[in-house]
Amino acid sequence: MQLELFHIKDMDTVVNVSSVKQRSPFRYPGGKTWLIPVVRQWLTSLANKPEVLIEPFAGGGIVSLSVAAENLADRVLMIELDSQVAAVWKTILGGDAEWLSEKILNFNMTYDNLQTELSKKPENIREDAFRTILRNRTSHGGILANGAGLLKNGESGKGIFSRWYPVTLSRRILNINKYKDRIDFLQDDGIKIINNYKMNQDVVYFIDPPYTAAGKKAGMRLYKHNQIDHEGLFTLLESVKGEFLMTYDNEEKIIGMAVDSGFKFEKVAMSNTHHAKMNELIISKNLDWLNK
Numbered sequence: 001m002q003l004e005l006f007h008i009k010d011m012d013t014v015v016n017v018s019s020v021k022q023r024s025p026f027r028y029p030g031g032k033t034w035l036i037p038v039v040r041q042w043l044t045s046l047a048n049k050p051e052v053l054i055e056p057f058a059g060g061g062i063v064s065l066s067v068a069a070e071n072l073a074d075r076v077l078m079i080e081l082d083s084q085v086a087a088v089w090k091t092i093l094g095g096d097a098e099w100l101s102e103k104i105l106n107f108n109m110t111y112d113n114l115q116t117e118l119s120k121k122p123e124n125i126r127e128d129a130f131r132t133i134l135r136n137r138t139s140h141g142g143i144l145a146n147g148a149g150l151l152k153n154g155e156s157g158k159g160i161f162s163r164w165y166p167v168t169l170s171r172r173i174l175n176i177n178k179y180k181d182r183i184d185f186l187q188d189d190g191i192k193i194i195n196n197y198k199m200n201q202d203v204v205y206f207i208d209p210p211y212t213a214a215g216k217k218a219g220m221r222l223y224k225h226n227q228i229d230h231e232g233l234f235t236l237l238e239s240v241k242g243e244f245l246m247t248y249d250n251e252e253k254i255i256g257m258a259v260d261s262g263f264k265f266e267k268v269a270m271s272n273t274h275h276a277k278m279n280e281l282i283i284s285k286n287l288d289w290l291n292k
């Protein structure tokens, strides 16, 4: 606890998460719900409302969803390589949100039913989406990568039930359905897509890559796709015309890459009512807009 308090004091910026609405059906490892107030500050500080916000490593997609719902950009483009995560976004954004929400509401969660469902080979994308949500809500830490076990204890010893809130999940999915026309999704390589758009000044990027650049390699066990060319990403961003906000783990090596690329960086901590849980780096061409 002492260490945590010290950390908060040491941080340049502390984010208060009380104003954030949870919109994603995922409980995503490394999810950025807590950073939404900073993303809002960033986007509203820009001279013009962006035509497109691209999220090249979308995962649970809370930034894309919040930006679309709160109309902070005209359009949103989400990119994700993982086929199971992609199945969820393709299903919700592609016209099957109601189907998925019904499937979740009607599922009788027992350990046996869960095992049966998870052992089936999905026959189509929407079945894969349902299975992904089941797995995400019942595995340790929401981890979908191979090897993650099912929750045995979870919150108050409730095991697989501890994060299974069918009514809430189906409501979130139906809500996304209301503003889905402003969101596009591609199952693709985020770096390739940044490259495709790099000359376009009206595009902005929220970039949250898997954290595998520094020694800790936390991202390796969390995501199936975790190897990206981090140096190459920094170099690519030097040539991108639009604005970007990138997050990374707070590591000397990353700070070195940011400095070498001529970018600004700040350490940011999350505060909830009791203590700070996360602290990370945000990196951008300019951070003058950040409330400290």
Ligand SMILES: C[S@@+](CC[C@H](N)C(=O)[O-])C[C@H]1O[C@@H](n2cnc3c(N)ncnc32)[C@H](O)[C@@H]1O
Pocket: 028, 029, 030, 031, 032, 033, 056, 057, 058, 059, 060, 061, 062, 063, 079, 080, 081, 082, 085, 188, 189, 190, 191, 208, 209, 210, 211, 223, 224, 225, 226, 227, 228
């Ligand atoms: C740190 S997570 C993103 C979390 C997200 N910001 C959220 O709030 O849920 C990084 C994501 O990048 C994905 N990924 C890894 N390599 C990728 C690539 N080359 N292109 C697109 N996505 C990739 C991983 O599958 C993972 O979902």
